[in-house]
Amino acid sequence: MTGRTDPMPSDAAESGCFHCGLPVPSGAHYPVMFEGRPRETCCGGCQAVANAIIENGLGAYYHHRTGPAGGPGEPLIPDELRELKLFDQPEVQRQFVTDETDRASGRVLREASLILEGITCAACVWLNERHVRALTGVTDFTVNYSTHRARVRWDPELLALSDILEAIRSIGYRAHPYDPGTRDKAFQRERHLALRRLAVAGLGMMQVMMLAVALWLGHGDEEHSALLQFMRWVAAGLTTPVVFYAAVPFFRSAWRDLRHRQLGMDVPVSLAILSTYFASLYSVALGTGEHVYFESVAMFVFFLLTSRYLELMARQRSSQAIDRLDRLIPALATRLTADGRDEQVPVAELAPGDRVRVRPGEPLPADGLVESGESTVNQALLTGEPEPCLRQAGDAVTGGTVNVDSPLVVRVTRVGAETTLAAIQRLLDRAQTDKPRLARLAERGTGHFTAAVLILTTLVGLVWYFWIAPDRAFWVVVAMLVATCPCALALATPVAITTTTGVLSRIGLLLTRGQAVEDMARADVVCFDKTGTLTVGRPEWVATQVLNPGFDGPELLRLAAALERHSEHPLAKALVQAAGDASLPSLQHVRNVAGRGLSGVLDGVELRVGTAGFVGLDEIPEGVRPPDTHAQATSVWMARAGEILGVFWLADQPRPRVRETVQELRELGVEVVLLSGDRPESAAIFAEHAGISEAKGGMTPEDKVHYVSERQARGQIVLMAGEGINDAPVLAGADISLAMGSGTRIAQTQADLVLMSDRLEAIPAAIRQSRDTLRIVRQNLIWAVGYNGVALPVAATGLLTPWLAALGMSISSLIVVGNALRLRREGESLLSDAADRVTLPATVIRPREG
Amino acid sequence: MEVLYLLIPIALILVLVIGLALFWAIRSGQYEDMEGPAHRILMDDDDPLIPGNREKRDSGDSNPGKRDG
Numbered sequence: 001m002t003g004r005t006d007p008m009p010s011d012a013a014e015s016g017c018f019h020c021g022l023p024v025p026s027g028a029h030y031p032v033m034f035e036g037r038p039r040e041t042c043c044g045g046c047q048a049v050a051n052a053i054i055e056n057g058l059g060a061y062y063h064h065r066t067g068p069a070g071g072p073g074e075p076l077i078p079d080e081l082r083e084l085k086l087f088d089q090p091e092v093q094r095q096f097v098t099d100e101t102d103r104a105s106g107r108v109l110r111e112a113s114l115i116l117e118g119i120t121c122a123a124c125v126w127l128n129e130r131h132v133r134a135l136t137g138v139t140d141f142t143v144n145y146s147t148h149r150a151r152v153r154w155d156p157e158l159l160a161l162s163d164i165l166e167a168i169r170s171i172g173y174r175a176h177p178y179d180p181g182t183r184d185k186a187f188q189r190e191r192h193l194a195l196r197r198l199a200v201a202g203l204g205m206m207q208v209m210m211l212a213v214a215l216w217l218g219h220g221d222e223e224h225s226a227l228l229q230f231m232r233w234v235a236a237g238l239t240t241p242v243v244f245y246a247a248v249p250f251f252r253s254a255w256r257d258l259r260h261r262q263l264g265m266d267v268p269v270s271l272a273i274l275s276t277y278f279a280s281l282y283s284v285a286l287g288t289g290e291h292v293y294f295e296s297v298a299m300f301v302f303f304l305l306t307s308r309y310l311e312l313m314a315r316q317r318s319s320q321a322i323d324r325l326d327r328l329i330p331a332l333a334t335r336l337t338a339d340g341r342d343e344q345v346p347v348a349e350l351a352p353g354d355r356v357r358v359r360p361g362e363p364l365p366a367d368g369l370v371e372s373g374e375s376t377v378n379q380a381l382l383t384g385e386p387e388p389c390l391r392q393a394g395d396a397v398t399g400g401t402v403n404v405d406s407p408l409v410v411r412v413t414r415v416g417a418e419t420t421l422a423a424i425q426r427l428l429d430r431a432q433t434d435k436p437r438l439a440r441l442a443e444r445g446t447g448h449f450t451a452a453v454l455i456l457t458t459l460v461g462l463v464w465y466f467w468i469a470p471d472r473a474f475w476v477v478v479a480m481l482v483a484t485c486p487c488a489l490a491l492a493t494p495v496a497i498t499t500t501t502g503v504l505s506r507i508g509l510l511l512t513r514g515q516a517v518e519d520m521a522r523a524d525v526v527c528f529d530k531t532g533t534l535t536v537g538r539p540e541w542v543a544t545q546v547l548n549p550g551f552d553g554p555e556l557l558r559l560a561a562a563l564e565r566h567s568e569h570p571l572a573k574a575l576v577q578a579a580g581d582a583s584l585p586s587l588q589h590v591r592n593v594a595g596r597g598l599s600g601v602l603d604g605v606e607l608r609v610g611t612a613g614f615v616g617l618d619e620i621p622e623g624v625r626p627p628d629t630h631a632q633a634t635s636v637w638m639a640r641a642g643e644i645l646g647v648f649w650l651a652d653q654p655r656p657r658v659r660e661t662v663q664e665l666r667e668l669g670v671e672v673v674l675l676s677g678d679r680p681e682s683a684a685i686f687a688e689h690a691g692i693s694e695a696k697g698g699m700t701p702e703d704k705v706h707y708v709s710e711r712q713a714r715g716q717i718v719l720m721a722g723e724g725i726n727d728a729p730v731l732a733g734a735d736i737s738l739a740m741g742s743g744t745r746i747a748q749t750q751a752d753l754v755l756m757s758d759r760l761e762a763i764p765a766a767i768r769q770s771r772d773t774l775r776i777v778r779q780n781l782i783w784a785v786g787y788n789g790v791a792l793p794v795a796a797t798g799l800l801t802p803w804l805a806a807l808g809m810s811i812s813s814l815i816v817v818g819n820a821l822r823l824r825r826e827g828e829s830l831l832s833d834a835a836d837r838v839t840l841p842a843t844v845i846r847p848r849e850g
Numbered sequence: 851m852e853v854l855y856l857l858i859p860i861a862l863i864l865v866l867v868i869g870l871a872l873f874w875a876i877r878s879g880q881y882e883d884m885e886g887p888a889h890r891i892l893m894d895d896d897d898p899l900i901p902g903n904r905e906k907r908d909s910g911d912s913n914p915g916k917r918d919g
Contacts, residue, residue: 122889129890145886192876199872203865211858227851234858238865 017042018062019050019172020069022656030580034059044580049172056134058127058171065123069172084162084169086332087177089344093161096177100153102139107155109139114150114165116143118173131171132164150175187316194309197246201305204242205298211235212295216807232284232292239294243277247301249308268450269304269490272481273297279478291475293482299810303491303817310498333365334358336409354412358403360567360592366399366415373408375594376569377401388569390595404569405594449489449785453792457481460796476798483791483805488812492780495820500773503824507762509755516752519736520770522717526665526763527708527730529722530676530686533740534658534760537723538570539634539650541578543627546646556646558584560638563598563609566590571636572598574650575609597636608639615639626651657761658690664764670719675704675730704730721755721763738763769823776823780816787812 017024018032018039030047031038034054041047049069053061087093097112119125125143128150132141137158143150152164161177168175211231218228247270254270276293283291335345336355347365350356355371358364364377376388377397388404391397397410399419414420457480464473501511511517528534544553561579564572587600587607597610608615615637621644626633630651638645662672673694676683680697687695696707708718708730720727720734731737731751739751740758755762791808794800875881 122886125886126890143886144883145889147883191881195876195881196873199869199876203869203872207861207865224851227854230855231858234862238862
């Protein structure tokens with residue numbers, strides 16, 4: 001883990017960026033000095049971040065980390081700085097900041113909760129804590145590694161919140177204040193209650209078990225009968241809180257099931273707990289001590305609670321990961337008053353009918369109609385499409401989407417809970433409370449099983465009462481109930497699934513529905529969308545074609561970036577990033593024409609960057625075509641005083657390790673298909689590059705749905721991986737859906753799995769893991785049913801002694817739990833495989849000396 | 851064997867104490883982050899205590915301009 005000694009030679013440093021681990025583009029030169037040696041980084045952003053880390057004496061981060069940084073560093077742009085400053089306004093802070101008086105100094109301190117983005121390993125937590133705590137005025141800063149949340153306490157007289165956010169930004173992470181709100185508190189209450197119940201059940205179980213051993217060994221010992229009876233009473237006393245405090249959730253849910261006339265898993269569970277407890281109590285009260293099963297009760301409750309607790313944690317984690325949605329809505333809006341003045345109001349105070357001004361680069365505060373202005377709006381939130389689309393007066397716009405080019409005045413139509421964004425969030429919540437089908441199936445099975453056992457037990461009890469020995473009938477019935485207690489059966493599926501959920505979440509795959517495990521294991525076909533799934537989903541600069549011999553490529557790029565840095569458009573950002581931190585000349589009279597390009601004046605000459613039409617071209621000059629490697633590249637033209645200087649080619653790049661992922665899926669016997677909305681030729685080129693044999697291009701969302709259902713009609717099980725609203729229908733139609741974590745939120749609401757890490761190699765790993773899970777579940781079910789099948793007749797004949805029944809039940813539960821935990825071990829090796837492959841470029845740090 | 855009549859009640863009291871301690875630990879949030887602290891204690895490096903490094907750190911102080919020292 002820490003201070004890992006790395007066998008890799010340090011020459012490997014050439015293979016990837018020192019900071020983020022991505023490949024260093026050829027020709028890029030952004031060195032940082034670390035421990036007296038220069039290291040290469042991939043871009044100016046990474047260089048700046050790595051320098052900030054090293055200069056602040058935090059270079060040890062590079063020794064301690066176990067994974068590369070979450071992504072390349074990005075330079076802090078002025079707009080963003082302004083956005084951070086917004087968080088200093090009292091109206092905004094009111095939503096998430098609490099004041100506190102420090103008792104020692106009498107100063108008023110402020111406290112806020114932050115969501116941190118970019119945390120990939122424990123060293124990131126260390127880095128952030130060390131860096132922020134060193135700021136003057138910060139009294140406390142703690143990061144929760146599991147949830148990526150942080151709490152910060154600071155003295156508002158010494159520094160502002162935006163300084164803290166900026167400091168975090170400077171080392172390559174992003175922090176967003178958020179309102180912990182009622183849901184977080186409810187989550188915490190739920191978690192604490194579950195833990196307390198677990199503690200009571202655990203302690204009770206240990207003590208009762210200890211006494212039980214004495215009781216079993218001393219069985220029939222006449223000499224110490226008083227002592228044994230005393231022990232029985234102690235065991236009864238210890239089991240009472242376990243039953244009436246720890247096991248309450250089972251009773252509640254069983255009662256709910258009964259009211260709905262269902263036989264869920266909790267009905268037999270409650271029945272077993274209560275009947276065993278009361279029968280044992282009755283037996284102790286009689287003083288015979290023949291049938292005391294307190295240890296079975298306590299152990300059963302403890303195991304079940306453990307599995308429920310793990311399930312609860314997995315659920316809360318996945319919902320926390322997705323509720324970053326909240327911060328898409330800005331905290332403040334600029335409202336236009338009746339007399340045309342601007343005023344800043346918190347978004348919560350907006351009402352339908354208000355007019356708001358939205359500056360370029362700002363997200364829209366609510367749903368509305370454009371009243372005046374013309375701009376492009378980035379709707380990636382809804383469509384996954386990185387290209388912004390044009391919005392003019394009268395068009396509808398959605399809250400949370402980002403205005404790109406020029407100011408808009410928007411009349412608000414829907415606010416708060418009525419907005420599209422809120423609707424998406426509700427969808428999500430509902431998806432998460434859905435019960436996994438596999439668990440439901442097991443429950444239905446248990447329902448029948450329980451009914452059968454109850455009927456059989458009653459019959460056997462009646463037979464004993466009327467024909468064999470009336471005085472033993474009751475105890476035979478109790479023995480049967482204990483022996484057939486659905487313990488192992490109840491644990492068989494959930495323990496395996498929660499283990500797998502945990503393993504998968506560690507490789508960055510969130511399981512939102514448990515049923516996905518079952519389907520994934522059986523998947524025959526994996527269909528990939530192209531843009532944003534197999535590719536990064538945003539344009540990157542790939543080539544410059546110089547058309548005027550008086551200029552060279554880098555200089556052209558520098559000029560273009562000087563203009564483009566005034567725009568929020570993805571193409572513009574890609575060019576600015578490509579130019580890196582080369583010093584950019586400043587231009588006068590910069591004008592941004594929505595959806596077309598930018599113009600500005602440098603040394604008295606007009607420069608233009610944009611579409612061919614915008615720079616005054618009617619037709620594409622001969623010899624200008626995209627580079628062979630990127631036939632799909634988009635062109636951005638550059639002109640000076642009407643003369644064309646050159647053209648930049650930008651294209652969407654494939655994600656790392658696409659080929660390996662496809663190869664691995666093949667080895668698992670899964671067919672891989674590319675379903676793309678792109679032209680068939682370019683889909684075919686991409687498929688060839690990725691090693692995919694079947695590629696379908698030019699597909700509309702309906703075509704994709706049709707294709708998938710055709711496959712399903714052939715009896716195949718289809719896993720669809722995609723992102724964007726255009727994939728939402730096919731995601732809903734596929735047997736298992738997987739959405740990219742960086743993709744559209746609406747796609748994630750439909751998905752069974754969300755790939756948070758954006759590492760494709762997690763997909764084959766997950767399929768392997770789910771196959772193992774299914775195998776384990778099957779073994780567990782066979783064992784549980786088999787055990788009950790043997791125990792029931794033995795108990796019915798009255799041969800099963802109480803301690804044998806209890807021991808059998810406990811051991812069968814332990815076997816089921818232990819079997820499921822094997823998944824964890826296998827999961828970890830699978831994880832380390834994946835992790836090794838992923839962190840390869842980052843392990844360039846040479847072993848620590850001394 | 852009679853000593854068990856004393857030992858078992860003592861065990862019960864101990865269980866009660868442990869239970870209360872657990873409840874307190876849960877309430878004070880010690881189970882909120884099960885992974886972080888384990889790493890944190892290992893990574894608390896001694897760099898600032900080494901005189902040479904301390905000087906380097908003080909002079910290489912540039913970002914974000916609000917550090918102490």
